[in-house]
Amino acid sequence: MLIAEVSKTYDISADTLRYYERVGLIPTVNRRANGIRDYDESDLSWVEFIKCMRAAGIQVEALIEYVALYQQGDETNEARKEILVEQRAQLVKRMEDMTATLKRLDYKIDNYDRIMRGDIGESKCGAESSD
Structure with missing residues (x-):
């Protein structure tokens, strides 16, 4: 191709x-x-x-190392696995951070919905409070 x-x-x-x-x-x-x-x-x-x-945000450097090890053959299986395990751990951490940020954004959006419906006054929540 x-x-x-x-x-x-x-x-x-x-x-x-x-x-x-x-x-x-x-x-x-x-x-x-x-x-x-x-x-x-x-x-x-x-x-x-x-x-x-x-x-998924895997680092270029880690992938370059992974491919180089792959090309060296099966004797690098353990090293390749270690790279993948490490990158997976970093990905899980980023996902946790993103989930926390998503929850924070959902809270802020819900708060603005309440303000616009008149359920709470703007002075009660502050325009950009840290919530």
Whole structure:
């Protein structure tokens, strides 16, 4: 599959795909005789994996290390697992922080709904109190 097709299929710019390859986020993509990248199923699996991990906020550096270890073979399984466990813990923490922020926003929105309905006066809650 050519880079334009991969770009369209995965909604990732061609420049981003080239960057991913250049920094080692995806292994080197095979090229046709004329030098044009030709993504195979393995390459597409990497693109999908990296897109998923980046969407979750996984650090680029951790993913580069993970891919480099993967390319070294099965003897790096434990190290790769450690990277994933660490990144998972960071993701769980971010989710907890986001959940707390969401609750805070819900409270503030509900408070404004009460003010606009006249259930409470604005002076009782303060325009931007820390709640």
